[in-house]
Amino acid sequence: MSEGAPDEARFLDLVAEMQAKDSGLTSVQAALLVAAEQGIARDSKAFARIFGMAHALVLRELTTLIETRDLLHVTRRDERTMRLYYELAGGARAVIHE
Template sequence: MSDGAFMAAVEQVLQVYPDLSKLQAAVVAADEMDIAHDGRSFARIFGVAHSRVLRQVNALDEAGALLRITKREPRTRRTHYVVSL
């Protein structure tokens, strides 16, 4: 995966769902591209604070349309999710 391909995927998500933040679109794109399926992995791979990723994942889950949380690990706060486009 190249940076350009990932950024193109993020932009494509934003075109379809313009109300998402760039970070939310990146979470969706990363899941769709099999890059990261949990918040901690996404945070590590992309150098974003885990707490910021968790807030965005929770917001997407609460909205109920694009992302569903499938598992939470209390000790590590790792939050697994699946995107349904």
């Protein structure tokens, strides 16, 4: 993670906790949820940059969380850059606060 980001160990612990609560989540999906909840990244390009991932991979994982899991909600799209801005959906709040 980049400088100024939260403690990496704590972030990884939160990702592991998220996956323990919902075993259907991939590690990237759990990281997206934790990053959204913690205010670390609220758009796909920022997440990809912070975590050194391909934007296409982030978009694929986001699409799963949005379309099939109801865990994230798109708040804005940038058609030119393919950037998706997102926030936690009701399903994610239930998983986080179990």
